[in-house]
Amino acid sequence: MDTITLWNRYRTHLLHDPETGLMLDISRMNFSEGFLEAMEPAIRKAFAEMAELEGGAIANPDEGRMVGHYWLRTPALAPTGEIAAEIGETVRRIREFAAGVHDGSIATPDGRPFRKFLVVGIGGSALGPQFVADALGDAGNPLTPYFFDNTDPDGMDRVLAGIGAGLAETLTLVISKSGGTKETRNGMLEAEAAYRRAGLDFPRYAVAVTGEGSELDRAATQAGWIARFPMWDWVGGRTSVTSAVGLLPAAIQGLDIDSMLEGARLCDALTRRTDTARNPAALLALMWHHATGGKGSRDMVVLPYKDRLLLFSRYLQQLIMESIGKELDRDGNVVCQGISVYGNKGATDQHAYVQQLREGVNNFFVTFVEVLRDRRGMSLPVEPGVTSGDYLAGFLQGSRTALSEKGRESLTITIPEVSPRTVGMLIALFERAVGLYASLVNINAYHQPGVEAGKKAAGTVLSLQAGIIAHLRGTGSSLTADEIAAALGRPDTAETVFRTLLHMAANPDHGIRMEPAEPLTASRFSAQA
Numbered sequence: 001m002d003t004i005t006l007w008n009r010y011r012t013h014l015l016h017d018p019e020t021g022l023m024l025d026i027s028r029m030n031f032s033e034g035f036l037e038a039m040e041p042a043i044r045k046a047f048a049e050m051a052e053l054e055g056g057a058i059a060n061p062d063e064g065r066m067v068g069h070y071w072l073r074t075p076a077l078a079p080t081g082e083i084a085a086e087i088g089e090t091v092r093r094i095r096e097f098a099a100g101v102h103d104g105s106i107a108t109p110d111g112r113p114f115r116k117f118l119v120v121g122i123g124g125s126a127l128g129p130q131f132v133a134d135a136l137g138d139a140g141n142p143l144t145p146y147f148f149d150n151t152d153p154d155g156m157d158r159v160l161a162g163i164g165a166g167l168a169e170t171l172t173l174v175i176s177k178s179g180g181t182k183e184t185r186n187g188m189l190e191a192e193a194a195y196r197r198a199g200l201d202f203p204r205y206a207v208a209v210t211g212e213g214s215e216l217d218r219a220a221t222q223a224g225w226i227a228r229f230p231m232w233d234w235v236g237g238r239t240s241v242t243s244a245v246g247l248l249p250a251a252i253q254g255l256d257i258d259s260m261l262e263g264a265r266l267c268d269a270l271t272r273r274t275d276t277a278r279n280p281a282a283l284l285a286l287m288w289h290h291a292t293g294g295k296g297s298r299d300m301v302v303l304p305y306k307d308r309l310l311l312f313s314r315y316l317q318q319l320i321m322e323s324i325g326k327e328l329d330r331d332g333n334v335v336c337q338g339i340s341v342y343g344n345k346g347a348t349d350q351h352a353y354v355q356q357l358r359e360g361v362n363n364f365f366v367t368f369v370e371v372l373r374d375r376r377g378m379s380l381p382v383e384p385g386v387t388s389g390d391y392l393a394g395f396l397q398g399s400r401t402a403l404s405e406k407g408r409e410s411l412t413i414t415i416p417e418v419s420p421r422t423v424g425m426l427i428a429l430f431e432r433a434v435g436l437y438a439s440l441v442n443i444n445a446y447h448q449p450g451v452e453a454g455k456k457a458a459g460t461v462l463s464l465q466a467g468i469i470a471h472l473r474g475t476g477s478s479l480t481a482d483e484i485a486a487a488l489g490r491p492d493t494a495e496t497v498f499r500t501l502l503h504m505a506a507n508p509d510h511g512i513r514m515e516p517a518e519p520l521t522a523s524r525f526s527a528q529a
Contacts, residue, residue, distance in 0.1 A: 006404070015280055020266050020425055023414035024280040028404050029365065031290045036276065039289065039440075043282050046439035047274050053435070055079060059446045060236075067446045068232075069239035069431060073265040073424075083232075090230055090244055091261075097207075097227055098251035101171065102142050106226065109204045114171045116163060119249050120148040120191055121175035122183040123318060124237025125209075128427075129175075129249040131315040132241065132260070135308045135423050141254040143171070148187035156190045167198050171252065175209040175245055177231040179216025182458075188216075209244045236446060238319045241427050256420040263424025271432040280413075281432035287411055288437050291365040292339055295441075296324075301357065302343030304369035305396045308418045312369065313343025316430060323434045323445040330442050337443050347395040354399055358406050366403060366410035369426075370396055373417035464493060465500050469510055472527035478515060480524055501525045 001009070010027040017023075053059050056079030059067035071077050075084040100106035104113040119129055126149035133145045146159050163170055172191050176184040195202040208220040208228045220228050229244040240246060242264050247257045271281035292298045300320070302313040325338035344352055346368075357364065374389030382388055396412075403410055413429075415422040438445035467488050472479065475487075481498035485491050498521055505514035511528040 015278065015283060017270055017280070020263070020270065021416040021422075022267070022270070022280060022425060022429070023412075024283055025412040025414070026283055026287050028400065028410045028412075029287050029290060030407070030409055031287070035290060036286065039286055040276065042440050043276055043286060043436070044274070046285070046436045047282070049439045050272075050432070050435055060444070062447045062449070063233070065446075066234040067236065067239070068234040069236070069242065070268050070428075072235070072242040073261050073268055073428070083234075086230065086232070091247065091257075093229065094244060094248050094251050094257065097229075097248070098254075101252055102254065108169060109201060112169055114143060115169040116144045116146060116166050117171040117173060117249070117252050118146045118148065118159070118163065118191060119173050119175065120184055120187040121173075121245075122149060122151075122181060122187075123322075124240050125175040125177075125184065125245055127311075127315050127318050128238075128241035128246045131311040132246055132250050132255065132423060133253055134311050135418055136250070136255045136420055137253060143252055143254065145249060145253050146170075148191065151183040151186045153190070156187065160194050167194060168200060170205065171207065171226075172202075172205055173207050173209060173249060173252075174216060174220075175231075176216050177211045177214065177233070177237065179210050179214035179219070207248075209248060238322050239431050242424070259420035260424040263419075263421035264428040265424075266421075267425040267428035268432070271429065281429055282436055284411070284429070284433040285436035285440060287365075288339060288433070289440050291409055295335075296338045296340070297363075299340040299342065299364040301364045301366045302341060302369070303346050303366055303399070304343070304371075305346035305392055306369070306371040306418055307345060309369055309371070310345045312426070313341065316343075317341045319430055320434055322448050324438060324441075324443065326443045327449075328443075330444055335441070335443070337441055346399065347392055354402070357408060358402050362406075362408060364408075366400075366408070368396060368400060368410055368412040370412055370414040371416075371418055372414065461496060461500065464488075464490070464496060465504070468497060468500060469504075469512070469527065472512065472525065476527070476529075478524040478526040480522060484525070 006027065010025060013025070013027045015024040053067055054070055054077060056066050056068070058064060066079070068078060068083070071083065072087055075087040078084040078087065097106065101114050107113055119126060121129070126147055129145075130147055130149065137145065146163055148156050148159060160167070174184065174188045179185075192202045195205060203223040203225050206220065206225040208216050208225055209231055210216040210220070210228065211231050211233065217228060229248055231240070231243065231245060235243050237245070242261060247260075250260065251257045271279055273279040276282045276286070288300070302316055304310070304312050320339055320341050327334060327336055329335045329337070357366065374387065374392070379387035379389050382391070400410055400412065415425065434445055468484055471484055471487055479487070481501055482491070482494050484501075485494040485497045501512060501514070504510045504512040505525060513526050513528050515524040515526075517523045
């Protein structure tokens, strides 16, 4: 298209909301003029289904659960007064608790104020809080956040080394809805051991965010932890940022959670509009459908041109891929739906993968995230009349144009600045877009059977590991993986047995010794006495 045609297309399709300052440009997506009209019946059905969910319809039939993360921002919309009251009470308690931490009325056992805090969680219980902490945190925050977000021992050692002697002034938040999530449980046990090695009484430094009556809730109550905050079964992990999961860490860090909730509430109202052309979440969902053929045929590349939004693509990976990546549709048909999400920050991408995006395989569409405000105050001119921020803005426009020249599609989301309000807006925008897109392709965005299958498979491996150790200790012999698998009556598990033995032999924990051989799979293993 020539530049005049592109300008006219931009003017036609640019969405701007004056109240929030949010802008969405879909003009560089190559949809036909009749596409939006043709999709109108489907998106109107999606609006109706979303309204039913907000009204309390069962969204997760696997577990009989409602899905109500939007009630967190507007409690009056909750289907019962009890739920609305619980939301309001929890936010009040979060504010009160954070204020107590900041003024020192909630302090270490010896009366010192907390200076740091450690979040122990996995998936949505860590990605959302991490994104918010990185996007909005500053050196002047009253507490510095740290995260155990995996069951990697070396990773946890690195975090603890960063905390150092400051562990004695570190509050720990353990976040797990069920309390039985193994990664979070492992992180909690590692943290507890670290406090114990330092001569500290862990319960007097610990706070739980969990479901009422869960395993973690019972343990925290029995041990006398400092406080407990609720996780409700109608809030999924990947949509939990505006619950206690995200609000408690943010408030303790010293961030403005009221503004974050306000931004999410405003965007919820904006994305409830049934006028498609004025609903940014609906337009996002429709562009995803256009770009991927409604079948996930292209990847989503997320490029925020702001350092503070570096973790946004990681947050969106879970939100989008866990919600949309489904084998079956709602009618039980095998569809293998999904949209792969990856990203980097601009202008770093100029020196990383824009070359391939422009000239390589065309299997993607780009989501640019533009932030208008460069920094607080004036910027240094790096050339006459040009600042570093001008360069950043120029690189974004240049990348957008360079891709468009090669027929590569992109859309651009623009926000005025990175603030608690705009971060809340972005969270709500993509939460709603995911729900609408799921309706368009007839899948359930609110369950995750694949995740549960992976957890079950991991449990099988660990059960097999226990059998391997017991057999080696019982025989006192040096055996190959094939011999051990046969002795366990599971010859079909020889590969898993071998890989498990490799891991155990590389670590001192189980006393497994390896006698290497060629080929490596013929190596023999024994249990040290």
